[in-house]
Amino acid sequence: MTRLVEIRTYRLKPGVAEAFHHAVHTLAVPMLKSRNMDVVAYGHSDHEEATYYLVRSYASRAALEAEQDAFYGSSEWKNGPRAELVDRIETYMNTLVWLSEEGIASMRELNQP
Template identity: 70%
Template sequence: MNRLLEIRTYRLKPGTLEAFDKAMQERAVPMLRSKGMDVVTYGKSDHEEATYHLVRAYDSREALEAEQAAFYGSSEWRDGPRSALVDRIETYLNTLLWVSQEAADSMRTLNDRHTEDK
């Protein structure tokens, strides 16, 4: 089975990386996972201090759009971690690409700092 990866990269405002990472780890990613989203990996960039990534996998483009519309339209998100994250983002870029399930699992394993709860 193939998976549609959404690779979201963030350029953060200066001095906000640690607070952004904490909000992702403690609030946003657990909420995403509780809603059934497949968070493959997320975290600080290894090469640049003000960048961050979030990679999610979906069954299709339609699934991506439906899951994200439900999540980002929810009061739980809007009244929850939204401002702790959005207020710290300077810019972001999304890239979509198809990969095999094995490739998604490999990405998950190779970048396991923030993958499955251990």
């Protein structure tokens, strides 16, 4: 079976990498997981500290849109860590690819925070 994988990369503002990671790790990821979103991997890019990634998987494009609309539209997100994270991001980009369950499991195993 395959799943749709979203790879979101962030270019962070100078000097905020550790604070950004702390907020992602302690606030955003637990919040995403509490809504049963599949967080595959996240962390600092291997090539430079100012680049960060978040990888999530979904059953379909429709599932991605429904899950993200519900999450990003929630008061829990808007009144929670949103500003703390968004204020530290210079730019971001999303890429969607299909990947096997085995590929997702490997990505999850090899890129633990």
